[in-house]
Amino acid sequence: MFLQNIKVNGFGTFVLTFLVLFAFLATQCQGRSVNKPFDISRVRKEVQTYKDVANQIIDLSLRGAAQNQSYNRLADFTDKFGSRIAGSQNLENAIDYMLGELTKDGLENVHGEKAMVPHWVRGNESAVMLQPRFHPLPMLGLGGSIATPPEGIEAEVLVVRTFDELKKKANQAKGKIVVYNQIWVSYGVSVQYRSLGAAEASKVGALASLIRSVTPLSIDSPHTGWQDYQTNVTKIPTASITVEDAEMMWRMSQRGEKIVVRLKMEAKSLPPIESRNTVAEIRGSTYPDEVVLVSGHLDSWDVGQGAMDDGGGAFISWQALSLIRQLNLRPKRTLRAVLWTAEEEGLIGSQEYYNAHKSEASKFDLVLESDEGTFTPNGLIFGGSKNAGEVMAEVLKLLQPINASKLILGGAGGDISYFMQVGVPGGNLLNENQDYFYYHHTNGDTMTVEDPHQLNLCSAVWAVIAYTVADLDDMLPRDTTLRFKPAFIG
Numbered sequence: 001m002f003l004q005n006i007k008v009n010g011f012g013t014f015v016l017t018f019l020v021l022f023a024f025l026a027t028q029c030q031g032r033s034v035n036k037p038f039d040i041s042r043v044r045k046e047v048q049t050y051k052d053v054a055n056q057i058i059d060l061s062l063r064g065a066a067q068n069q070s071y072n073r074l075a076d077f078t079d080k081f082g083s084r085i086a087g088s089q090n091l092e093n094a095i096d097y098m099l100g101e102l103t104k105d106g107l108e109n110v111h112g113e114k115a116m117v118p119h120w121v122r123g124n125e126s127a128v129m130l131q132p133r134f135h136p137l138p139m140l141g142l143g144g145s146i147a148t149p150p151e152g153i154e155a156e157v158l159v160v161r162t163f164d165e166l167k168k169k170a171n172q173a174k175g176k177i178v179v180y181n182q183i184w185v186s187y188g189v190s191v192q193y194r195s196l197g198a199a200e201a202s203k204v205g206a207l208a209s210l211i212r213s214v215t216p217l218s219i220d221s222p223h224t225g226w227q228d229y230q231t232n233v234t235k236i237p238t239a240s241i242t243v244e245d246a247e248m249m250w251r252m253s254q255r256g257e258k259i260v261v262r263l264k265m266e267a268k269s270l271p272p273i274e275s276r277n278t279v280a281e282i283r284g285s286t287y288p289d290e291v292v293l294v295s296g297h298l299d300s301w302d303v304g305q306g307a308m309d310d311g312g313g314a315f316i317s318w319q320a321l322s323l324i325r326q327l328n329l330r331p332k333r334t335l336r337a338v339l340w341t342a343e344e345e346g347l348i349g350s351q352e353y354y355n356a357h358k359s360e361a362s363k364f365d366l367v368l369e370s371d372e373g374t375f376t377p378n379g380l381i382f383g384g385s386k387n388a389g390e391v392m393a394e395v396l397k398l399l400q401p402i403n404a405s406k407l408i409l410g411g412a413g414g415d416i417s418y419f420m421q422v423g424v425p426g427g428n429l430l431n432e433n434q435d436y437f438y439y440h441h442t443n444g445d446t447m448t449v450e451d452p453h454q455l456n457l458c459s460a461v462w463a464v465i466a467y468t469v470a471d472l473d474d475m476l477p478r479d480t481t482l483r484f485k486p487a488f489i490g
C-alpha cells in the first residue's frame with residue numbers, strides 16, 4: 001500500500017472536474033429500472049435470492065476443492081519471484097507468469113495493458129554511527145532517493161521529533177544529517193515524515209535525512225517507502241532507520257552527546273520503462289460492457305516477498321474470478337480482475353489505466369481493491385451514494401455465515417480512487433489488519449505473514465460481493481451526494 005493522498009491541481013479544479021463528470025455520468029448511467037424510483041425493499045428481495053450461490057462460493061473456498069488454493073498459488077508465486085519492484089525485469093517476468101496462470105485457469109480476455117513506470121534502483125547502501133560509538137545502522141533508502149557522493153556523507157546529526165521542531169532549530173541544521181524520531185500516531189499521520197522529510201530537511205540546509213521507520217512495532221527492521229522531493233528544493237539522500245536506532249540517537253542528543261553518522265547510498269533513477277497492468281475477465285452474459293472490477297497490486301517494494309503488500313490482495317482478486325469460474329457461473333455483467341503495476345511509486349499503473357478507460361467510467365458498476373492486508377475479513381469499507389450503500393449493506397448480509405457482513409461507509413481509496421473520484425462506487429476489504437504495519441515495506445513481508453484459512457475467507461468475501469453486484473438487475477445507484485472522501489485508510 002502506498003497510502004498518500006492523490007495530488008489534485010487545486011481543490012477547485014477537482015470539484016469542477018467532478019461536477020462535469022458527474023453530470024456526464026448521470027446522463028449515461030441508466031439502470032434497467034429506468035424511470036422506476038430506487039426501492040430498497042425490491043433490492044432486498046432480489047439480493048436474498050443470492051443466498052444459495054453465496055453459500056456455494058463460501059463452501060468451495062473454505063471446505064471444497066478450492067480450499068487453500070489462493071494461499072498455494074500465492075506461495076508458488078512469491079517463492080518463485082520474491083520482491084517485484086516497478087521498473088525491474090523481475091516484475092515483468094512475474095506479469096508474464098501471471099498472464100500464463102490466469103489463462104491456464106480458464107479466465108477470459110487475459111491480457112496486459114501498457115503503463116510507463118518509474119525505474120528506481122537501490123544499489124548498495126549503508127549507514128554507520130561513528131560517534132559517540134561505532135554502531136552500524138540497519139537502513140533502507142527511500143524510494144526515489146538520490147545517491148550520496150561515492151565516499152558517502154559524514155556529518156553530525158540533528159535529531160528532531162517534528163517538522164515544527166526542525167523549523168525552530170533551523171539554524172543548527174546546516175551541514176548536518178537530520179534524523180526524524182517522529183512519534184507513531186497512525187500511518188496516515190506519521191507517513192508525512194517519510195514523504196516530506198528530505199525536502200523539509202533540505203530547506204534548512206541539511207545534507208541528508210534519516211527517518212524513524214513508519215511502524216507501531218519494530219524488531220530492529222527498517223521500513224522503506226516512496227518519498228517526494230519538491231520542485232526547486234535541492235534533492236538530498238534520504239533513508240529509513242529503525243525505531244530502536246532513532247530513539248537511541250534521540251536519547252543521546254537529549255544528553256547533549258555529539259552524534260556523527262556516515263551514510264553511503266548508490267541509488268539511482270533510470271528512465272521510465274514500459275510495464276503492464278494485468279487483466280483477466282469473466283465476460284458478462286447480458287451486459288458484457290458493464291464491469292465489476294476487483295483488484296490488488298502485483299508490484300511490491302524491493303525487499304521481502306511482497307506477499308502481504310500486496311500479493312494477498314492481488315491473489316484474492318484472481319481467486320474471486322477463479323471461484324466463480326469453478327462453479328460455472330457467469331454473471332450478467334463482466335467480472336474483471338486487474339492486478340495493478342507500480343502502485344508503490346504513487347498509484348502509477350492505476351492512473352494510466354484510468355486515463356485509458358475514463359470514457360467508459362459510466363459502465364463501471366463497482367470498483368474494489370484489497371491493499372490493506374488479507375487477514376480475517378470483517379466486511380467492506382465502502383464509498384458511494386447513500387442508496388448504493390443500502391444495496392451494499394444487503395449484499396454484505398450474504399457474508400453472515402463467515403462473519404464478514406460489516407459495512408463501513410464513508411471512504412475507500414488506493415488504486416481505485418481515480419474511478420471513485422468521478423462517482424463510481426468503490427470499496428476496500430475490511431480485515432483484522434492491526435498488525436499490517438509491523439511488516440509493511442520490510443524484509444519481513446513474506447509468505448510467513450499469510451494464512452491459508454484467512455485467504456480462503458477473503459477470497460470468498462471478494463467473490464460473493466463481486467458476483468452478486470455483477471448479477472443484480474440494476475447497476476448500483478449513483479446520485480449527486482458524494483458519500484466518500486478519497487482518503488487512504490491505514
Ligand SMILES: *[C@@H]1O[C@H](CO)[C@@H](O)[C@H](O)[C@H]1NC(C)=O
Pocket residue numbers: 067068452453
Ligand atoms: C489448508 O490449510 C490448513 C491450515 O494449514 C490445513 O490444516 C489443511 O489441511 C489445508 N487443506 C488442504 C486441502 O490442503
Ligand SMILES: *[C@@H]1O[C@H](CO)[C@@H](O)[C@H](O)[C@H]1NC(C)=O
Pocket residue numbers: 123124266
Ligand atoms: C555492491 O557492492 C558489491 C561489493 O562491494 C559489488 O560486488 C556489487 O556489484 C555492488 N552492487 C551494486 C548493485 O552496485
Ligand SMILES: *[C@@H]1O[C@H](CO)[C@@H](O)[C@H](O)[C@H]1NC(C)=O
Pocket residue numbers: 231232
Ligand atoms: C521554481 O523556480 C522557477 C525558476 O525560478 C520558477 O519559475 C517556478 O515557479 C518555481 N516553481 C515552484 C513550484 O516554486
Ligand SMILES: *[C@@H]1O[C@H](CO)[C@@H](O)[C@H](O)[C@H]1NC(C)=O
Pocket residue numbers: 401402403
Ligand atoms: C462467527 O462468529 C461466531 C460468534 O462469534 C462464531 O461462533 C463463529 O464460529 C464464527 N464463524 C466463522 C466462520 O468464523
Ligand SMILES: [Zn+2]
Pocket residue numbers: 001002297309310343371
Ligand atoms: Zn500496497
